Amino acid sequence: SQQGEEDPQALSIQEGENATMNCSYKTSINNLQWYRQNSGRGLVHLILIRSNEREKHSGRLRVTLDTSKKSSSLLITASRAADTASYFCATEARGSNYKLTFGKGTLLTVNP
Amino acid sequence: DVKVTQSSRYLVKRTGEKVFLECVQDMDHENMFWYRQDPGLGLRLIYFSYDVKMKEKGDIPEGYSVSREKKERFSLILESASTNQTSMYLCASSLPVQGVLGYTFGSGTRLTVV
Numbered sequence: 001s002q003q004g005e006e007d008p009q010a011l012s013i014q015e016g017e018n019a020t021m022n023c024s025y026k027t028s029i030n031n032l033q034w035y036r037q038n039s040g041r042g043l044v045h046l047i048l049i050r051s052n053e054r055e056k057h058s059g060r061l062r063v064t065l066d067t068s069k070k071s072s073s074l075l076i077t078a079s080r081a082a083d084t085a086s087y088f089c090a091t092e093a094r095g096s097n098y099k100l101t102f103g104k105g106t107l108l109t110v111n112p
Numbered sequence: 113d114v115k116v117t118q119s120s121r122y123l124v125k126r127t128g129e130k131v132f133l134e135c136v137q138d139m140d141h142e143n144m145f146w147y148r149q150d151p152g153l154g155l156r157l158i159y160f161s162y163d164v165k166m167k168e169k170g171d172i173p174e175g176y177s178v179s180r181e182k183k184e185r186f187s188l189i190l191e192s193a194s195t196n197q198t199s200m201y202l203c204a205s206s207l208p209v210q211g212v213l214g215y216t217f218g219s220g221t222r223l224t225v226v
Contacts, residue, residue, distance in 0.1 A: 101157070
């Protein structure tokens with residue numbers, strides 16, 4: 001069952017610009033997480049935001065969570081070519097016992 | 113550096129073969145997971161385990177089984193490989209603590225069944 005859905009499916013920007021990706025989900029959650037995947041590799045955990053938090057920062061990453069709208073956004077500021085990757089949101093639903101359900105991802109391309 | 117290691121990056125097997133995908137983690141994590149990733153479908157949970165000798169079905173367990181005889185090792189078994197099991201397989205592990213840390217993933221095994 002697909003919980004999170006990212007939007008847009010693909011995003012192409014220039015180096016130095018900001019990139020914003022959105023995620024919508026359907027059920028009540030314990031937390032929402034964002035992951036990054038470079039082509040053909042495993043996923044790397046970026047940031048986790050709990051259901052009682054509204055905003056979180058980590059370096060150039062800013063994540064917001066709106067539980068009333070069941071949505072989250074990931075902002076990458078001052079993007080670099082090395083940020084080119086797929087980005088996935090994942091939700092830990094209430095009562096799911098640590099299981100994560102992933103969206104289909106946003107492919108971000110940062111052009112030098 | 114903590115790691116989840118998947119035994120093979122690329123694997124080619126024949127239809128009908130029994131296939132073993134191995135995953136080992138060195139972080140003493142209780143939880144381990146197997147996902148498959150397909151274009152347009154994202155990641156889908158196959159099986160997971162919260163402890164040694166414990167396993168639970170995920171969303172798409174058909175055609176697969178798992179084994180967890182030791183805490184650090186979680187094996188995915190394709191009983192009789194079929195072409196529709198050609199996919200990227202991702203193993204992950206995590207602590208049994210909500211809202212603290214995310215999953216740690218292996219690098220993936222790209223399996224082709226011919």
